[in-house]
Amino acid sequence: MLRIFHNTKFEFVKHWRMAAGLTIAFIVAGLVTFGITGGVNYGIEFTGGTLMQVQFKQAPDVAVVRSTLDKAGITGSEIQQYGTNTEYTIRARDEKQVEAQAAGAEGISKSIASALDQQFGAGNVTIVRTEAVGPKVGSELRSGAFTAMIIASLFTLIYLAIRFDWRFGAAAVLSTAHDILVTFAFIKMFNIEVSLTVVAAILTLLGYSANDTIIIFDRVREDLKKRIKGESLAKVLDRAINETLPRSIMTHATTLASTLALLFIAGEVIRPFAMVMAFGVFVATFSSIYVAGPLLLWIESKYPRTSSDSTSRAVNAGNDNSGDTRSRKAERLAAR
Amino acid sequence: MANLKYRILLIVGLFAASAWALFPRTVVERVKRDGVFVYDTVRRVPLKRGLDLQGGMHLTLEVDESKQAVANKSEALDRALKVVRQRIDEFGVSEPVVQKAGTERIIVELPGIDDAERAQDVVQKSAFLEFQITDKTQAFEKVMPRFDEIAKNAGLSTASQAKASGDTTKKVGVTSLLTQKSDSSKDSTGKAVATTGADSAATTPAAVTGGLFSSSVQAGQIPGQYIVPEASYAAIERALALPAIQGAMPPGKVMRWGVDSLVSGTQRFFALYVLDSRPIITGEVLTDARPSTDPVEGNVVQFTLNNEGARRFKVETGKHVKDNMAIVLDQRVVTAPVLNSAIGRNGQITLGGGTLQSAQDLALVLRAGALPVPLKVAEVRSIGASLGADSINKGALSLAVAFLLIVVILVGYYRFSGMLAVAALVLYLVYTLAVLAGFNAVLTLPGLAGFVLSIGIAVDANVLIFERIREELDHGKSNRLAIDEGFRHALSAIVDTSATTILSGMVLYQYGTGPVRGFAVTLIAGLVASLFTAIFVSKTFFMIWLSRTRGNQTLSI
Numbered sequence: 001m002l003r004i005f006h007n008t009k010f011e012f013v014k015h016w017r018m019a020a021g022l023t024i025a026f027i028v029a030g031l032v033t034f035g036i037t038g039g040v041n042y043g044i045e046f047t048g049g050t051l052m053q054v055q056f057k058q059a060p061d062v063a064v065v066r067s068t069l070d071k072a073g074i075t076g077s078e079i080q081q082y083g084t085n086t087e088y089t090i091r092a093r094d095e096k097q098v099e100a101q102a103a104g105a106e107g108i109s110k111s112i113a114s115a116l117d118q119q120f121g122a123g124n125v126t127i128v129r130t131e132a133v134g135p136k137v138g139s140e141l142r143s144g145a146f147t148a149m150i151i152a153s154l155f156t157l158i159y160l161a162i163r164f165d166w167r168f169g170a171a172a173v174l175s176t177a178h179d180i181l182v183t184f185a186f187i188k189m190f191n192i193e194v195s196l197t198v199v200a201a202i203l204t205l206l207g208y209s210a211n212d213t214i215i216i217f218d219r220v221r222e223d224l225k226k227r228i229k230g231e232s233l234a235k236v237l238d239r240a241i242n243e244t245l246p247r248s249i250m251t252h253a254t255t256l257a258s259t260l261a262l263l264f265i266a267g268e269v270i271r272p273f274a275m276v277m278a279f280g281v282f283v284a285t286f287s288s289i290y291v292a293g294p295l296l297l298w299i300e301s302k303y304p305r306t307s308s309d310s311t312s313r314a315v316n317a318g319n320d321n322s323g324d325t326r327s328r329k330a331e332r333l334a335a336r
Numbered sequence: 337m338a339n340l341k342y343r344i345l346l347i348v349g350l351f352a353a354s355a356w357a358l359f360p361r362t363v364v365e366r367v368k369r370d371g372v373f374v375y376d377t378v379r380r381v382p383l384k385r386g387l388d389l390q391g392g393m394h395l396t397l398e399v400d401e402s403k404q405a406v407a408n409k410s411e412a413l414d415r416a417l418k419v420v421r422q423r424i425d426e427f428g429v430s431e432p433v434v435q436k437a438g439t440e441r442i443i444v445e446l447p448g449i450d451d452a453e454r455a456q457d458v459v460q461k462s463a464f465l466e467f468q469i470t471d472k473t474q475a476f477e478k479v480m481p482r483f484d485e486i487a488k489n490a491g492l493s494t495a496s497q498a499k500a501s502g503d504t505t506k507k508v509g510v511t512s513l514l515t516q517k518s519d520s521s522k523d524s525t526g527k528a529v530a531t532t533g534a535d536s537a538a539t540t541p542a543a544v545t546g547g548l549f550s551s552s553v554q555a556g557q558i559p560g561q562y563i564v565p566e567a568s569y570a571a572i573e574r575a576l577a578l579p580a581i582q583g584a585m586p587p588g589k590v591m592r593w594g595v596d597s598l599v600s601g602t603q604r605f606f607a608l609y610v611l612d613s614r615p616i617i618t619g620e621v622l623t624d625a626r627p628s629t630d631p632v633e634g635n636v637v638q639f640t641l642n643n644e645g646a647r648r649f650k651v652e653t654g655k656h657v658k659d660n661m662a663i664v665l666d667q668r669v670v671t672a673p674v675l676n677s678a679i680g681r682n683g684q685i686t687l688g689g690g691t692l693q694s695a696q697d698l699a700l701v702l703r704a705g706a707l708p709v710p711l712k713v714a715e716v717r718s719i720g721a722s723l724g725a726d727s728i729n730k731g732a733l734s735l736a737v738a739f740l741l742i743v744v745i746l747v748g749y750y751r752f753s754g755m756l757a758v759a760a761l762v763l764y765l766v767y768t769l770a771v772l773a774g775f776n777a778v779l780t781l782p783g784l785a786g787f788v789l790s791i792g793i794a795v796d797a798n799v800l801i802f803e804r805i806r807e808e809l810d811h812g813k814s815n816r817l818a819i820d821e822g823f824r825h826a827l828s829a830i831v832d833t834s835a836t837t838i839l840s841g842m843v844l845y846q847y848g849t850g851p852v853r854g855f856a857v858t859l860i861a862g863l864v865a866s867l868f869t870a871i872f873v874s875k876t877f878f879m880i881w882l883s884r885t886r887g888n889q890t891l892s893i
Binding site: 001002003004053109110126127128129130131132133134136140141144145147148151152155156159160163196197199200203204206207208210211214215218219222243244246247250251253254255256257258259260261262264265266267269270273274277 | 388396398452453713714715716717718719720722723726727730731733734735737738741742745746748749751781782784785786788789790791792793795796799800803806807825828829832833835836837839840843844846847848849851852855859892893
């Protein structure tokens, strides 16, 4: 039987200060880049604007492309090489420019196409993809995704509060929120464009990270009832994390394998999604060990379980299907 | 063992149903052959590919309130939806989507369309058709001084008018130009406007005296038609929109621009028509419209009227023999031929040099009827078919690679049990795709990426169970007991994670829009399939293994 991290006895929780320092430094770095470069780099489906992917017969001079667009009145557009050296994306995201087009959102793409045709000759430029979005649609999409995320977190909190204990729920939701924050910092630092696919990645991550935390907490709940007398909660946490370590490594490995396949093979459109997910796998691993546990300890210290009630409720909740609690209960009853 | 038999039966049954649901089947579909759409039988896997995977065009339309105030938008959109759908059907796209999104927008999806601009024109054209007699009472000349005064007060009497005085020398040229239809430029007026500013700035000398209208508007070739040089076009268009001018219009008359601009030498001119405001008939009485090619007139659209329309048309045209009748589409004059005699049921619209395709498109929009409100494009995406095919190939390749990597990890680490997990994973893939096909979910590129990712996540439940079985074996339990306990103990973690994920999925579905919703459906479908395969299917596999081994054999896990 091949085994990794079997019967480990790492003391994870002890290092919470270092972990907190690391994660806060990362978030601060993200905030600083946010302060310097300003704003989130939203994709055009959120801001409104025009994106065109064009393919030239021969590799063009980017300066010529830019001057052509400037002449056509499309100023300040981003021109980016994309894949091979004959493929470029052109982004015009100035909202006022978009609004000014009487024809609506698609006006700019038409003028870009005709300007390029004039400069390079018809047939030498192929428009592979066009996206033109009015600003109103984008803002609705943005607020829709945001509301959905907040409400989904609330539901998770309520579910965990019922199934475990509100302390577990709060710790899990806060650690998930931490993951999202750190991921935003990552997105900001690497200037990844927040498109709908990236939103999908963040939503996937939200679920993935919460799952990871819940699985460890589930083990904590189970270990709590096997608690040796006088054993601190920190010790129980460490034990639970160590016990679930092989599982964590395996499941993160398979997820990472899928993510890397996407990152290297699936192409440019999926790359931002895969990048965010790849980073997210590491963050989720990190946070379920170093963030969720210490957060739980911190909440417990602030709001200690006064009556044995809540603890036993937390313990019992996990044992709906477990035969040995019942037998243990029976033992306890018999001992009385 | 009866229990085991039923389990196997259920798994095999579901697999057969899924395979059947995903089996390519022959359907009759409108497909493109050599540039034309024909009905034909094709074999298709019943999984709908999104536009980003097959190429095509996505349009979001909304009511253009800058052109017309609309009281009840939702109701107007319902009516517009019908018209757009009918036009798309006639346009001949395979599997188009035309639906209302919320109360504000219409979404149109046209798979496989490569001429995006043409499709857009067909969808968006308002197609409000009117037949109006041109004015022959010189009503415009009578109100011209009044118009000039208003324009002057509004500050519109400068800049462009000087141009006109210079143009008077070209008067002869212009009028002769008008008589030759074939000279009319195909450029749409809209495009011409864009260049107006630059031209007038470059060539305008100092302003001369005289009003905006009297100095730049000249009488055209036919009664009620006037010619405006390009330089004055913008100013006059703005002046005509002034409420004061609207109020000073000659009673019972309206002014409309022509569809095309006319070119004489380096100069461009626009036609302005004064028409009887009451149309003799409108497009409502039209029953059919067909494109046709006339040896003299070029491409034309022939139309047929219903009984009531034909009667009215005959009476009205009879009253106006030798007058000019303007054919007005979306408030622009397409053509204004002389009525030589009364016209009854059939008539034709001359396009004056338009292509056969534009005749076809005009016939198409006339047939399908007019939009009740003008629509503008709020969003357009078009993806080339080759890019779509490329995306599918890359997506499929990354799916295969991801699957292989996971097989290596699982079998390498869990050996025999890993193989069971892989078998469960294959079932997971088939079940999930079948569920998606059953829900008519559309497979998009992000969806495909999510699916690839999900195979990495789906094995989590199996990993949880296997690790637990290992722990139980460590405690010295027998194979049978360890497997039982492993499944039982892993269950609470699996239930909790799945429940929170499903909850989130449901919330995303409820509050998310468009693509976020699609994500939620895939999430839930994948999760249900993975729960079933990880818990039920792999448990069954273990049960089969247990029933075939004698207790003391070691479990390869």
